[in-house]
Amino acid sequence: MEAATTRYTFQIVIEKEPDADEFTAYAPRLAGCFRRGKTADEAMQGVRRAIRQRLELLLAKGEPVLTDEKFLRVEELTIEVGDGDRAGCSPSAPLRGRP
Numbered sequence: 001m002e003a004a005t006t007r008y009t010f011q012i013v014i015e016k017e018p019d020a021d022e023f024t025a026y027a028p029r030l031a032g033c034f035r036r037g038k039t040a041d042e043a044m045q046g047v048r049r050a051i052r053q054r055l056e057l058l059l060a061k062g063e064p065v066l067t068d069e070k071f072l073r074v075e076e077l078t079i080e081v082g083d084g085d086r087a088g089c090s091p092s093a094p095l096r097g098r099p
Helices: 040-061
Strands: 013-016 023-026 034-037
Touching: 013 040, 023 040, 034 040
Parallel strands: none
Antiparallel strands: 013 023, 023 034
């Protein structure tokens, strides 16, 4: 008989450290669960191991596991703006939620 398994979904944030040649990956739902690496992939592999260890500890203690229920996608966007490109957008206009 095969052991039952449960899937847990977490959002992972990967950031390039501004003053170093390394990346940090972390799971916002799991406080203190982060890893650094020379590449984004290395940081991601490390945080995957850290999350597995944290899950095993939480489950062994019978504590709840908070997961992310919705899909979130974060993209990086770089836009170049010249002096004459401000038509139709006021820099002092209040920001609203989603477009």
